[in-house]
Amino acid sequence: MLVLASxxxxxxxxxxxxxxxxxxxxxIKDAQSTGVGSTTLNHLLTLGYQNEVExxxxxxxxxxxxxxxxxxxxxxxxxxxxxxxxxxxVPSPLIQTVLAKKLEDYRFxxxxxxxxxxxxxxxxxxxxxxxxxxxxxxxxxxxSREELRTLLEHASSPPVLPPLAMAAETMASLKQxxxxxxxxxQIAIVGLKHNYFTPxxxxxxxxxxxxxxxxxxxxxxxxxxxxxxxRKGTLEGLASRLGVTSGDLTRGPAFGDVPSQPSExxxxxxxxxxxxxxxxGPGVGQSGGRAAPGGGGRR
Amino acid sequence: MxxxxxxxxxxxxxxxxxxxxxxxIEPPSNLVPSVMRxxxxxKLSLWRCFYRWANTPKSVNFTPLRAAPVVMILIVVFxxxxxxxxxxxxxxxxxxxxxxxxxxxxxxSLREARTVSVIGTFNSWKGQGYEMKRxxxxxxxxxxxxxxxxxxxxxxxxxxxxxxxxPRALIYQDDGFGNRNSVLILRDKNGEKV
Numbered sequence: 122m123l124v125l126a127s128x129x130x131x132x133x134x135x136x137x138x139x140x141x142x143x144x145x146x147x148x149i150k151d152a153q154s155t156g157v158g159s160t161t162l163n164h165l166l167t168l169g170y171q172n173e174v175e176x177x178x179x180x181x182x183x184x185x186x187x188x189x190x191x192x193x194x195x196x197x198x199x200x201x202x203x204x205x206x207x208x209x210x211v212p213s214p215l216i217q218t219v220l221a222k223k224l225e226d227y228r229f230x231x232x233x234x235x236x237x238x239x240x241x242x243x244x245x246x247x248x249x250x251x252x253x254x255x256x257x258x259x260x261x262x263x264x265s266r267e268e269l270r271t272l273l274e275h276a277s278s279p280p281v282l283p284p285l286a287m288a289a290e291t292m293a294s295l296k297q298x299x300x301x302x303x304x305x306x307q308i309a310i311v312g313l314k315h316n317y318f319t320p321x322x323x324x325x326x327x328x329x330x331x332x333x334x335x336x337x338x339x340x341x342x343x344x345x346x347x348x349x350x351x352r353k354g355t356l357e358g359l360a361s362r363l364g365v366t367s368g369d370l371t372r373g374p375a376f377g378d379v380p381s382q383p384s385e386x387x388x389x390x391x392x393x394x395x396x397x398x399x400x401x402g403p404g405v406g407q408s409g410g411r412a413a414p415g416g417g418g419r420r
Numbered sequence: 421m422x423x424x425x426x427x428x429x430x431x432x433x434x435x436x437x438x439x440x441x442x443x444x445i446e447p448p449s450n451l452v453p454s455v456m457r458x459x460x461x462x463k464l465s466l467w468r469c470f471y472r473w474a475n476t477p478k479s480v481n482f483t484p485l486r487a488a489p490v491v492m493i494l495i496v497v498f499x500x501x502x503x504x505x506x507x508x509x510x511x512x513x514x515x516x517x518x519x520x521x522x523x524x525x526x527x528x529s530l531r532e533a534r535t536v537s538v539i540g541t542f543n544s545w546k547g548q549g550y551e552m553k554r555x556x557x558x559x560x561x562x563x564x565x566x567x568x569x570x571x572x573x574x575x576x577x578x579x580x581x582x583x584x585x586x587p588r589a590l591i592y593q594d595d596g597f598g599n600r601n602s603v604l605i606l607r608d609k610n611g612e613k614v
Contacts, residue, residue, distance in 0.1 A: 201541040205541070205573075205595065206597065209545065209597060216597075222596065258571070261593045262594070294590050297592055327590055
């Protein structure tokens, strides 16, 4: 299939086309020897063929995948970005630039995580792809490298990645909602320190954002959050202190000119939705027993 | 009636006398071999032989008992090739289909839209098959999907032309191309698998 795809990929017999075809063939050969799966390569080649991606660009995409594979990164973020760029009709050089930046982000995150583990006496740690992905992608969600490094420096000993990922996403979410950056960082660090970022408390960021949207100052919200973290208080307590009701959470923050939708069901504050970031956008429920209408009351 | 015949007889006789006056000439020495060579059957190429063989009608006689082994072999080959094809994961990149799935409802309130689709990393950013339905009498578009646990970026494709982020998402991500994607993180209710 791979050979078929590459044969079909670049029609024409002129020397230029042949040299280009050679580029792709060489890139595929490298990718295969590095361990990139033929399924992934087939998928990429088919995508290129269907969307008439130039062979030079395709060779560049494959080289990025090869590099990601060589450095032990998950390939999905890279293939997803290529698919997204092609689907959005983005010029190939720009896709290549974005891929290069992503590769750098993953390198930075992986090396910083490794340094953190080494500081705690653990050499050659196994970094699950899922958490490497979430932490790396937080750099595209408004978190600076310095902020991510600072968060990792405040990791527990030994470092545990799930709370770190949730802390990074919480901080990014707060910053995106115009929360004071320094206070957002303080919330993330203190939450980490007190091991507050657990799956049961995934609505933390949401409560804080809703409180801000209701006009409560950043300082008041931060003070309430930090005290709750230190006392290991409940989310319901934090919400109640900030005047956030279950209805507020159900409707969720609405930005821009999109009106809020009336809700039919109102789960209790902190109800689990299966969404690690508080069921922010879409309604979420568990398979087999679908969520209540609106999936967490979002409809 | 005798006039024309008489003329033809005279002409024939005149021709015969001309032939009789012609000198005797010996035939060329290689006449016989060259004629024999021309008469010899030509040697056909292998391909030509095969073509003629394949193009010649044949009749096959068989009894059902004699055909049974051949039929059995064909059935086994058919089953094996089917198993081989089904065991290959063709064009599947993404979450393991065996993963736990989570039901998600996407909602968007939008006036003045003819079509809205959900696009994202879960469908290779293609809207086909992911069209949202407008609720009767409202400007609310919705679509329920069952997605494996994981982290997704997504947006709404409006009228097949512009992509807008989910205004209700809790977190967004710069797509690198000048726009924002909404981020959705799904995982098992009690698990930590992402």
